[in-house]
Amino acid sequence: MQLMKNLLIVSATEAEILPLLRFLEANFRTVAQHSFQNERYSVDILISGVGMMSTAYNLGVALARNTYDAALQAGIGGCFDMQLPLGSVLGVASECYADLGAENRGAYIDIYELGFLQKDTYPFTDGKLLNLKPFEAGMGLDLVPAISVNTVSGHSPTIAARAGRYGAVLESMEGIAFHYACLQQQLPFLQIRAISNYVTPRDRDAWQIGLAIRNLNQHLQDFFSK
Template sequence: MRILIVAATEFEVKDLISDFGFLISDSDQPNTYRTPHPTPRTALITGAGMVATSFALGKHLATNQYDLAINLGIAGSFDRSIALGDVVEIDEDSLAELGAEDDEAFITIDKLGFGESRFKSTYALPIQFNLRKTNAITVNTVHGNEASIYKLGSRINAQIESMEGAAFFYACRQMGVPSMQIRAVSNYVEKRNSDAWQIGLAIKNLNTFAAEFLDWERGAKNR
């Protein structure tokens, strides 16, 4: 199986890349490392945000074919029942800001008739991994203000927040590539409080899951 790992930053997947010997690619630099494994695996580092993600994926998928693309990254959680460091599967992601304001109301791009804002995973994670399925929003500005968090919550019941997920799903769907998104929670969505963040734990758990999945995939291929 040809697998593409997509991450906003190399920092989030550095250990995975090193351990599995991925070919590294991004939107500006040439490939820098070739995998020693017989099954090609590539890590695409897009840069942060939905614009960078969409551009990098569109450019890369125009000339490369994959059986599966996996978006890996850390994220914030609105849902306090999800512990910091937990790894979750995003099965639906939305472009929360795409639309128009009508005084105090928000009109989604769907209702405006100019596009769509909700996108779903198109790959079924094997049941033995037993990750919690969650919904997410993708934003340009991560929330850190109590008033804006409350306002968002009044119209969207989101659990996870990232800056890339929905754009990743959209690009993969447009190019016909099966996709899944896996996130590890590094912080809660609240007034900015970096002292409470658990970035190291989230990255460790994220890479542990990804390594287990890749080992399983390689074993399944050989069975």
């Protein structure tokens, strides 16, 4: 008999995960608000809030109160690679800081160059938080590198500098907090992002938020329907 897996799904906003919530309400037994079960999974949904600080605090509280077999972070994000179609769903192989440091006139000095953190201080590996054993082998997704920022890239020099320095495909505001907590807890995890926009000077009219949310949630629903 297969043991039930206790899963935590983390999303910055309810809007990003609302279709999955409706799916779980319709197909799972509701145990409590944002908590569902069937014969295979016990699923808690955590709306962490936007940004690293809110995510770190609320995820820390959730992990202190409950024991999970794995955690998923699900959301939308920007993409540096314009060859990937908007709405594409990807997993994240690695996370790193992209704006934690100091400015020196026109130059950016990262936290490592400042000497406040060593690149291989656990759980970092060469300045990155790696997911070497992603939950359910990445749930069938291509895994790509990502960066986390407090201010999303929207100025051409910033975009070029970050793309060149980090070689990232995805950008979000919460991913590194999720990776850090899961690695510290030695909890299997996977961050999933659907591309809502390309990382360019800000142009909301070109974004495809609705498409990204639909594709993200369809992938999650397909996983829980197997």
